Amino acid sequence: IEEENLSFIEESFDGVNVADIASLLEELSMDEAIYVFRAMDLQVAADILIELEDDTLAKVLKEMDETEIASLVECMDSDDAADMLNLFSQKEREDIISHFKDSAKTALILELLRYDEDTAGGIMAKEYIRANKNWTMVQTINEIRRQAENVEKIFSIYVVNNRQQLLGRVSLKKIVLAADDTKIADIYEDEVISVQTYEDQEEVAEIMRRYDLESIPVVNSKNVLVGRITVDDILDVIREEAEEDMQAMSGISDTVDEYDSVIKLTKARLPWLLIGIVGGLMGAGFIGFFEAGLSKVTALAFFIPLITATGGNVGIQSSSLVVQSLASKSVFDDSLGKRFFKGLLVALLNGVILALFVFGMVVLFYGNGTKFAMVVSIALFSVVLLASFMGTVTPIVLDRLGINPALASGPFITTANDLLGLAVYFLVAMSLLNL
Amino acid sequence: IEEENLSFIEESFDGVNVADIASLLEELSMDEAIYVFRAMDLQVAADILIELEDDTLAKVLKEMDETEIASLVECMDSDDAADMLNLFSQKEREDIISHFKDSAKTALILELLRYDEDTAGGIMAKEYIRANKNWTMVQTINEIRRQAENVEKIFSIYVVNNRQQLLGRVSLKKIVLAADDTKIADIYEDEVISVQTYEDQEEVAEIMRRYDLESIPVVNSKNVLVGRITVDDILDVIREEAEEDMQAMSGISDTVDEYDSVIKLTKARLPWLLIGIVGGLMGAGFIGFFEAGLSKVTALAFFIPLITATGGNVGIQSSSLVVQSLASKSVFDDSLGKRFFKGLLVALLNGVILALFVFGMVVLFYGNGTKFAMVVSIALFSVVLLASFMGTVTPIVLDRLGINPALASGPFITTANDLLGLAVYFLVAMSLLNL
Known part of the structure; x- marks a missing residue:
């Protein structure tokens, strides 16, 4: 490729799938990629453009003028053409459209641009028999x-x-x-x-x-x-949605991947981390409120991670189950009441088992008396119930508000559950131990 | 339906899609469902059987004898027939196969049964031109x-x-x-x-x-x-994998959904919760080890949730990004070294920003002196680095071992990060505050 031998490039790409050529181009420097790109047949170039990753695509498009982009976009299927045009600002978009030559195709594309990108109208193509x-x-x-x-x-x-x-x-x-x-x-x-x-x-x-x-x-x-x-468009939709859910669950705010720049990755990750930190600081203030009691029974501090971690785990489990059933909306959904009741039963069962286990372990190994063990296990039991309730309610509320319910399994809910858990723990301790 | 009027049932189902009939049947009592089921045309019944949820399917199959099952399975496409047979034990399977009438079809199905269920051979059909x-x-x-x-x-x-x-x-x-x-x-x-x-x-x-x-x-x-x-089989595969990942991330061990029984849900959720509890108990033992220092500086306890929560959040973010790029395996993956280096940069940047923020906040609001604020922020910085490293390495190691890497974003890693975070926090505190 360094030799910039055109016919050689064309020959070696002959018969290679466009998706593979796109991957290859991503590996080249921008100058090389643009050069190779321009050397190709217009239709092939358009097909490759569709397959490029967003980052590379943005860079490639920046190197080209409107006439060039217009002729490429005109070679695409109407749905891909509309997607491509949606990447531009209103003004650029109109510039490009003004360079179109095929007026019938232009009308199709303009029609598609009217629809919201995430709807059936936004992903459909005008090409069909x-x-x-x-x-x-x-x-x-x-x-x-x-x-x-x-x-x-x-x-x-x-x-x-x-x-x-x-x-x-x-x-x-x-x-x-x-x-x-x-x-x-x-x-x-x-x-x-x-x-x-x-x-x-x-x-x-x-x-x-x-x-x-x-x-x-x-x-x-x-x-x-x-x-x-x-269905090929649908495969992309399903993958996108799955990635979005996973990122919502793990507290990454933008659609990024490992290959993005350090700055972009930091920007996507920092907001949720900060929310966690603010939650942590609030938790610190909250525990500080019970300092007097804590200094009398230092052992209370030992079980802070146990309480917060369990609250987090239970909350995530509950919300994931709800998110999953929201995703595969069935016509015959159980009523809200029935779902809460069932969630409550599961939480009760889990809570009792975990509380008994912890009670036994604390009595055995931490020898602070059964009263102290009781505090820990009662707090744990209450946290399991509360976290399970929060985990069930939050995704349903988010979904009703039109927000991705998978966010409910993310850092926000974990932070909220941490604070709730701490509150329950210290309140139980204060009242049972008379601190 | 209660009237058990056959011709009425047949009429009302005429032209309704099998997937919808399957949903309807799930809403009936088992006796009713079986009754309706037997009243249907064999081919239609076979199509519906394929669409049933696993639970209902198991119950329906239990009500039927081998001859009946065999005639239904023979109506299916070879891939669905093989999937269906895979639900039975070796012995039952052979019983059913022995009742097959079409020997050519039997040969096809037997061939498919040879392949592993999760491979191309396991999901392919023998019907093609x-x-x-x-x-x-x-x-x-x-x-x-x-x-x-x-x-x-x-x-x-x-x-x-x-x-x-x-x-x-x-x-x-x-x-x-x-x-x-x-x-x-x-x-x-x-x-x-x-x-x-x-x-x-x-x-x-x-x-x-x-x-x-x-x-x-x-x-x-x-x-x-x-x-x-x-591609319709592939849509199911993609959805299954996405659900599996989500469940692995949220610490649910079986493929369950909200509609499963309380016992089944508890069984699926309890193991990971117990791991979290054991981790919490270990954490308690660990903090107990520093009891002397803690009783001198009670404020140390205040920031335990901050440290553990941030470690958890960073770990989940890092591992999700790795899981995502493992899923869309590109031929041109960056080398391991390059990925670690980049992860390190992102962690450093995040760590510095968060540590500075926390340092400022602790000095401002918790007035324990700058030395104490230093302890918290240095510990936080180290935890961000460590958790990011763990979050990057764990999914890669799991993937190499042939284990679903999404488990790395689940409760196990959060628990491990909690313990690591506590260790770092108390070690930094002990050495800087001379406790």
């Missing part, structure tokens, strides 16, 4: 032939009436097997699962997973077919 | 027609030579558009991404996501085509 129910196989195959260049993958042909309303679907398999004069109306399936444009991408993913669909038609409020979503 | 490269379109379409009943979804036709070795693929779209006398050899694509039977299902999922595939052929070590995996 639609057939009128009165068409014959010959007409349908001609339409497929006409569209074949635009539509890369065909899973199903969507059947519409004269007003473009979705009636059903017919699989490509059936078309292959049907006689030439068969009418669409005779072979299409009228039970077709579709989604509305405004539906959340996570819900679309769940529907496609549930019904094993490889593509799903998107309709507007008048049931007019406006696009389709293919 | 294979075409010899010398065939014409007419021959190919005849083969599709012959197989149409068995193969529900056709994405690509796989092209093989006379020894059944995989040569390439041809999309159904191309077949629709090709003339009748075109030969497969003239239109197939010879660049086809395939996986080996032994490949891990998680890797298969990543390959299919990366290359946007809707199905992937599976070959054995001699490149002979043995099956295919479709």
Whole structure:
């Protein structure tokens, strides 16, 4: 590559998958990458652009002018083109769009830009095959032939009436097997699962997973077919959501990964750490409040980590279970009351077992008398109940507020549980030990 | 349903998707569910069986005898049939297989049972269309027609030579558009991404996501085509893996959900809580070791939660980032050394900022002198570094040992970090304050 031998580059990339070329480009210096990139066929370059990681993509785009970007974006499928344009500011976006040459394509892309990025409308593509129910196989195959260049993958042909309303679907398999004069109306399936444009991408993913669909038609409020979503886009959605949940749970505030810069990583991690620190300082103030009692029974300090850690663990367990069942929303969810009751039973059972175990261990090994052991185990039991309640309620409340419920398993809740746990522990101690 | 009116049930289920019927059945009492189930068409019943949740499935299967199960399993696609048989003990499995009627299908299922459940071989199906490269379109379409009943979804036709070795693929779209006398050899694509039977299902999922595939052929070590995996199975794999990771992170040991019984939930949660408790007890013993110093400077106890919580938070952040990059294994991973170095930089930066912040706050609000504030902030800084190191190393080590690295963000590591943090804190305190 250093030799900048164009034909050699083209030859060696011939037949290599675009996803792999994208990975290779990420390893090059920016100058080299841009050089190689410009040397490629426009369509291939556009395909590679889609596969690049966000960071590299931003850098590559910065090196190019609007005309160049416009010609690349025009080569993409409408959904990828809209995603790409969403990376730019309003002004840049309009600059790029003004350089488009294909007005039909421009109209499609403009339509997609209207939708929210996280909805079915935002992830759908305008490339799909639609057939009128009165068409014959010959007409349908001609339409497929006409569209074949635009539509890369065909899973199903969507059947519409004269007003473009979705009636059903017919699989490509059936078309292959049907006689030439068969009418669409005779072979299409009228039970077709579709989604509305405004539906959340996570819900679309769940529907496609549930019904094993490889593509799903998107309709507007008048049931007019406006696009389709293919399963490869859904795989990305599912992965994104899983990563977001994991980051929410571990207190990382942005979508970062190990390969980001030190500054970006620090920025993403510091806020939640600071929340933890502030919680810790509040905890310190709180324990300080009981200093007199603590100096009389120093052993109280020994079990602080036991109490806070257990509260944290129980809280995370409870909230994860709730987050998980929120994610796979079933139509037949148990009522809130029933869920709380069950959570309470589990917490009671866990709490009793753990408290008894701790009581025994404290009596055996720390010999401060059974009264002291009682303090620790009663506090532990109360903390298990409280943390379990908090862990169940918080994700449900967050979800109702439209916030990612996975945050409930993150540092915020752990910090809150720490403080609650300390409060319970010292209150129990003060009252039972008369401090 | 109470009226047990068969024809009414059949009618009302007509046209309802099997996944929805399965959800409905889960809501019924077992007797009712079994009754409805037996009233259905064998093929529909088999489809529903696949969609049932594990718990209900186990109960339904217990109510049926081998002959009944065998006839249901025979209606399924080979991959689902094998999954179903894997739920039984060796003996029961053979009983069921002995009741199979279709010997060709039996052979397919037996072959699939040989593979490990989590590998490409374990999730692939034997239903796919294979075409010899010398065939014409007419021959190919005849083969599709012959197989149409068995193969529900056709994405690509796989092209093989006379020894059944995989040569390439041809999309159904191309077949629709090709003339009748075109030969497969003239239109197939010879660049086809395939996986080996032994490949891990998680890797298969990543390959299919990366290359946007809707199905992937599976070959054995001699490149002979043995099956295919479709993307709907992969959606389940991805969801399963995400749930497993989340449960590992939150310290739940089995694959449970909110709807499981109280006993099952307690069993899944108790082990990790006990580990946390044992860690807490060890921590108590550890702090007890410094009792003399602690009784002189009670304020030391105030900052125990601050130290342990920060260690936990930093550890979880670091390990989640590593887990995430392990999951999306790139070919061009940074070397271990480079990753540690970068992790160290981020930890240093975070550590310095947090330590300075805490130093200021302790001096301002807790007025125990700058020396005491120094103890807390130096300990905090060391804990951030240590926890970050532990959080980076643990998932990598677990991954090398073939254990789910997400466990590294769970209660075990938090407990270990708590103990480490306490050790650092008290050692720093003892040496700086001459206790």
